[in-house]
Amino acid sequence: MSRENNFEIKREDFRQTMSWRIFRIMAEFVDGFQFIAGFRKAVCIFGSHTTPSSDPDYEKAYQLAKKLAQAGYAIVTGGGPGIMEAANKGAAEAKNWSVGLNVFIPSQGERRNPYLNQSMVFHYFFTRKVMFSFAADSYIFFPGGYGTLDELTEMLCLIQTHKIRRVPIILVGRSFWTPFVNWLNDYILKTNKISAEDLNLFQLVDSPEEAYDLVLKFNHKGRKIFATF
Numbered sequence: 001m002s003r004e005n006n007f008e009i010k011r012e013d014f015r016q017t018m019s020w021r022i023f024r025i026m027a028e029f030v031d032g033f034q035f036i037a038g039f040r041k042a043v044c045i046f047g048s049h050t051t052p053s054s055d056p057d058y059e060k061a062y063q064l065a066k067k068l069a070q071a072g073y074a075i076v077t078g079g080g081p082g083i084m085e086a087a088n089k090g091a092a093e094a095k096n097w098s099v100g101l102n103v104f105i106p107s108q109g110e111r112r113n114p115y116l117n118q119s120m121v122f123h124y125f126f127t128r129k130v131m132f133s134f135a136a137d138s139y140i141f142f143p144g145g146y147g148t149l150d151e152l153t154e155m156l157c158l159i160q161t162h163k164i165r166r167v168p169i170i171l172v173g174r175s176f177w178t179p180f181v182n183w184l185n186d187y188i189l190k191t192n193k194i195s196a197e198d199l200n201l202f203q204l205v206d207s208p209e210e211a212y213d214l215v216l217k218f219n220h221k222g223r224k225i226f227a228t229f
Contacts, residue, residue, distance in 0.1 A: 024123065024124075025124060025127060028122055028123060028124060028127040029127055029130070031120065032101075032120065032122070032127060032128070032130070032131040033131070033134070035118075035120045035131070036076075036101075036131055036134060036135045039074040039076065039097060039099060039135065039136075041072055041073055041074065041137065042073055042074040042075070042076050042097075042099070042135055042136040042137065043065075043068050043073045043074075043075060043076065043136050043137070043138045043139075043140060043215060044076045044077070044132055044135055044136040044138070044139045044140070045061060045064070045065055045075060045076070045077050045083065045084070045087040045140045045142070046077070046078070046083070046084075046139070046140070046141045046142065046144060046147075046148045046151050046152070047061060047082060047083025047084065047086075047087075047141065047142030047143060047144045047148055048082050048083055048142070048143060048144035048145055048148060049078075049080045049081050049082040049083070049084060049111065049144075049147075050081075050082055050145075051082035051083050051086070051142070051143070052082075053085075053086070057083060057086075057142050057143055057172075057173065058082070058083065058085075058086040059086070060142070060172060060173075060207070060208050061083045061086035061087045061090070061142050061172075061208075062086040062087065062089055062090040063090065063208045064087070064090070064140070064172075064208035064211055064212060065086070065087035065088070065089075065090030065091050065094075066090030066091065066093055066094045067090075067094075067208065067212050068090075068091075068212060068215060069090060069091040069094035069095075069096035069097075069098075070094045070096070071212075071216065072096070073096070073215070074091070074096060074097035074098075074099055075087050075088060075090065075091035075096070075097065075098055075099065076099040076100075076101065076132070076135045076136055077099070077100055077101070078100065078101060078102065078103070078147070079099075079100020079101060079102035079111070079112055079113060079116055079119050080100075080102065080111040080112070080113060081111060081113055083142045083143075083144065084100070084113060085113035085114075085115060088100065088113055088115035088116055089113075089115040091115070092115040092116075092117060097117065097118055098115050098116050098117050098118065099116065099117075099118045099119065099135075100112060100113070100116040100118070100119035100120075101119075101120060101122065101128055101131055101132060101135070102119055102120065102121045102122065103121070103122045103123075103124075103125055103128050104121055104122070104123055129150075129151065129154060132151060133154065133155060133158055133164060134164075136167075137167055137168075137218070138167060138168040138170065138214075138215045138218060139151075139155055139167065139168065139169050139170070140170045140172060140211055140215075141169070141170065141171050141172065141177075142172050142173060143172075143173050143176040143177070152169070152171075152202075155167075155169055156169060156198070156201050156202065159201050160194075160198055160201060166201075167218070168203065168214055168215060168218045169201055169202040169203070170202070170203050170205060170211050170214055170215070171202055171203070171204045171205070172205055172206070172207075172208070172211055173206065174204055174205075174206045177204055178204070181199075181204060184199060185199065
């Protein structure tokens with residue numbers, strides 16, 4: 001074989017091997033926990049990335065986050081546009097921590113709103129979700145799509161199975177969330193997929209003031225602890 005042909009032999013891309021991916025996942029967990037460890041008093045706010053600034057939900061998220069930030073809470077979001085941007089804007093204007101747990105999406109890149117003063121970008125959705133479940137003491141959900149529903153049901157499942165201690169799960173927007181709650185009552189509960197107690201794991205409100213009061217009424221006794229750790 002000629003020397004020229006030797007140069008044509010391509011080495012295996014080790015970045016595509018399973019071992020490399022495992023190390024990358026481990027690194028994201030280590031970096032992620034290191035990142036969120038500094039926010040001892042925080043609230044996570046979720047909602048649709050497509051919500052425009054003209055939408056009433058955008059204003060509600062902005063006002064709620066600003067009020068919570070003024071009360072000393074760091075505001076943690078997915079770091080993107082829409083409801084996330086509104087919440088980060090409120091926190092930034094209140095001169096408190098405005099945190100984004102961003103994720104890189106190949107087709108969209110990194111969607112980062114301009115109001116973050118602390119952020120981390122994740123490669124894997126599942127490592128990011130673990131950080132969310134450990135990042136705050138209260139979780140607030142505005143209307144959203146698959147991503148918002150994914151985070152909501154993840155948190156409800158963790159509480160239901162006692163993987164984390166009970167924390168406030170607050171759904172803002174009765175007109176949006178009532179059909180979902182009715183579905184849980186009329187189909188999921190009645191077919192014995194959940195118990196009646198599971199329907200008490202979240203609270204439904206309409207206004208930022210109601211959500212704010214629920215967060216402040218919760219008796220914070222330290223960060224959540226994973227039962228299996």
